[in-house]
Amino acid sequence: MIVIDHDGCIVCVGCSSVCPTSAISYEGNRMKVYPDKCIDCSICVRVCPADVIEMFKGVKSLKELEEEKAKKLI
Amino acid sequence: MYDVAIVGAGPAGSTLARICAKNGLNVIMFEKKKEVGNPVRCGEALGKVELINQNLELPKECYSLEVRGAKLYPPNKANPLVIEEGGYVLERKFFDKWLAELATKEGAKLKVYHKVEDVKVRKNHYTLNVKHGGRKAFEVDAKVVVSAEGMEALIARKLGFPTVHKPYDVDTCYEYEVIPYEHEEMIELYFGNEIAPRGYVWIFPKKDKKANVGVGVGGHITTNTKRGNLKGADPKYYLDKFMEEHEQLRNSSTLLDFGGVISVGAPLKSFVKGRALVIGTAAKQVDPIHGGGIALAMQAGYIAGEALVKAFKNKKLEESFLKKEYEEKWKSINSNKLQKRLVLRKVMERLGDDDLNFIFKELNKEELHNITKENFAPAVKKLIMKRPSLIKVLSALIS
Numbered sequence: 429m430i431v432i433d434h435d436g437c438i439v440c441v442g443c444s445s446v447c448p449t450s451a452i453s454y455e456g457n458r459m460k461v462y463p464d465k466c467i468d469c470s471i472c473v474r475v476c477p478a479d480v481i482e483m484f485k486g487v488k489s490l491k492e493l494e495e496e497k498a499k500k501l502i
Numbered sequence: 503m504y505d506v507a508i509v510g511a512g513p514a515g516s517t518l519a520r521i522c523a524k525n526g527l528n529v530i531m532f533e534k535k536k537e538v539g540n541p542v543r544c545g546e547a548l549g550k551v552e553l554i555n556q557n558l559e560l561p562k563e564c565y566s567l568e569v570r571g572a573k574l575y576p577p578n579k580a581n582p583l584v585i586e587e588g589g590y591v592l593e594r595k596f597f598d599k600w601l602a603e604l605a606t607k608e609g610a611k612l613k614v615y616h617k618v619e620d621v622k623v624r625k626n627h628y629t630l631n632v633k634h635g636g637r638k639a640f641e642v643d644a645k646v647v648v649s650a651e652g653m654e655a656l657i658a659r660k661l662g663f664p665t666v667h668k669p670y671d672v673d674t675c676y677e678y679e680v681i682p683y684e685h686e687e688m689i690e691l692y693f694g695n696e697i698a699p700r701g702y703v704w705i706f707p708k709k710d711k712k713a714n715v716g717v718g719v720g721g722h723i724t725t726n727t728k729r730g731n732l733k734g735a736d737p738k739y740y741l742d743k744f745m746e747e748h749e750q751l752r753n754s755s756t757l758l759d760f761g762g763v764i765s766v767g768a769p770l771k772s773f774v775k776g777r778a779l780v781i782g783t784a785a786k787q788v789d790p791i792h793g794g795g796i797a798l799a800m801q802a803g804y805i806a807g808e809a810l811v812k813a814f815k816n817k818k819l820e821e822s823f824l825k826k827e828y829e830e831k832w833k834s835i836n837s838n839k840l841q842k843r844l845v846l847r848k849v850m851e852r853l854g855d856d857d858l859n860f861i862f863k864e865l866n867k868e869e870l871h872n873i874t875k876e877n878f879a880p881a882v883k884k885l886i887m888k889r890p891s892l893i894k895v896l897s898a899l900i901s
Contacts, residue, residue, distance in 0.1 A: 430730075438760050438761050438762070439541070440543055440653075440760070440761050440762035440763055441652070441653050441654040441762075441763070442653065442672070442674060442761075442762060442763030444654050444656065445653040445654050445655065445665075445666070445667050445672070445763060445765075446666065446667045446668070446669060446672060446721070446763070447666070448666050450656060450659060453654070453656055454534060454617070454654060454656075455617065455619075456617075456635070456636060457535075457536065470730070470732050471669055473728055473729065473730055473732050473734055474669060474721065474722075474724070474728070474732060474733065474734035474735060475669055475672060475674050475721045475734070475735065475763060476674070476728075476734065477674045477675060477676050477735075477736075477737050477738065477761030477762065477763065478676075478738075478761050479728050479729065479734070479736060479738070480729075481728075481729065481730075482729040482730045483729070483730030483732060484730070485730075
C-alpha cells in the first residue's frame with residue numbers, strides 16, 4: 429500500500445489520474461487512499477511532483493503497516 | 503429530474519453549461535472544490551482564438567497580462583525562435599469563476615464543494631451520488647451526464663471510459679510564481695534534455711514584474727530516488743536547477759509553490775457512451791506539444807453543448823446522434839492536427855541537445871510558422887540536407 433504525506437501533498441490529483449485501480453481519489457479536499465484496492469504498482473510514486481507518496485510493498489492495511497514499523501524498531 | 507448534470511466547473515464544464523442553459527435546458531453543475539478555480543493548478547496561458555470564436559470578451563480581472571508572443575530557447579539558450587501570436591496569461595482563479603458566472607447568468611445551477619462520488623446507469627437516465635462536504639450523500643437524477651472532471655476523471659472511469667493515464671503520456675510539473683522578473687511581455691520556453699527531459703521550462707510573464715516559472719518532465723523518466731526507494735520523475739529538481747542557473751531568477755522570491763500533472767498523449771477514442779459525454783482534459787483533449795488544454799476544453803464544451811441542445815430539441819437523445827454532432831465534429835476540427843503534433847512531440851523527445859541547438863539555429867521565421875501550422879515538410883527537407891544524420895529521427899514527420 430501507499431501512504432501520502434498530507435502536509436506536503438499539493439492535491440494535484442496526478443496520482444489518482446494514473447492509478448490503474450482507482451485506489452486513490454480526491455475526497456473532502458484531500459487525496460484518500462483505499463489500501464485494499466492498491467496493487468503496489470508504484471506508478472503514483474514515480475509521477476508525484478511533490479514527492480510525498482511512500483510505498484510499502486506487500487502491506488495491505490494501516491494496521492499491518494503499524495505492525496511492520498514496530499517490527500523494524502525492535 | 504435535470505436535463506444535464508455536469509461534473510466539474512472548469513472551462514469545459516462551464517462552457518457547456520452556458521450553451522445548454524442559454525437554450526432552455528435544465529442544467530446542474532457540481533464542483534468538488536470549495537471555490538471555483540482555486541487552488542490553481544495551471545500555467546495559465548491562453549491564446550486569443552477560442553475567445554474570439556465564442557464571442558467572449560475577457561474582463562480585465564481575468565487576466566494578468568496580454569502577451570505579444572513566445573520565445574523558444576534551444577538547450578544552449580542562444581538563437582531563440584520567436585512566434586508572434588497574441589495571447590493572455592490568465593488569473594485562473596478569476597477566469598474560471600467568470601466562465602461559471604456566465605453559465606449561472608444563463609440559468610444553469612452550480613454547486614461548489616459538492617463531490618460526485620458515484621454514478622449509476624438507469625434505463626433512461628443517470629443517478630448521481632453527490633456529497634456536500636462531510637455530509638451524507640444524496641441522489642440526483644439527470645437525463646444526460648457530462649464528465650468535465652479534468653485529469654482525475656473518476657466518474658468518467660466509472661462510466662466505462664478508459665481515462666487512466668500511462669506515465670509515458672503525462673508530464674509531471676512544478677511551478678513557482680516569482681517576483682521580481684523583468685520580462686518583454688513574451689512567453690519564454692526552454693527546451694533541452696538537461697533542462698527538462700521530454701518537456702520544457704516555461705516562463706509566463708505577469709503584471710507587476712511577476713511571472714509563473716514552471717517545468718514539465720516526462721512522467722516515465724526516472725531521475726532520482728524517491729520515498730520508498732523508487733526512481734521517479736522529479737520536476738522540482740529540474741526547476742530549482744533552472745532557477746539557480748538563471749541570472750534573474752536566482753535571486754527572486756517565490757509567491758506561490760505548486761505542482762500538477764498534465765496529459766500530453768492522444769485523446770480518448772470515443773467521447774460518447776450512451777448519453778454520457780466526456781469533455782476537456784477528462785477526454786484527454788490536450789495539445790501534446792505544450793500540454794495546454796483550456797482552449798480545447800472550451801471548444802469541446804461549446805460543440806458538445808450545441809450537440810445536446812440539438813438532441814433535446816429533436817428528441818434524438820441517443821448515442822449515434824451525439825457521436826455525430828459532438829465527437830465527429832470535434833474530431834474533424836482537431837484530430838488531424840493533434841495527431842501531427844503528437845508525432846512532433848515524439849520526434850522532439852528523441853533529439854539530442856546538439857541536434858536541437860542546430861535545428862533552432864537553422865530554422866527561419868517562415869519555416870517555424872509552417873511548423874506551428876503542422877506543415878513540417880519544408881523545414882525537414884532543409885534540415886536533412888544540412889545534417890543528413892537527422893534523417894533517422896525527422897523522417898517520421900514527413901511519412
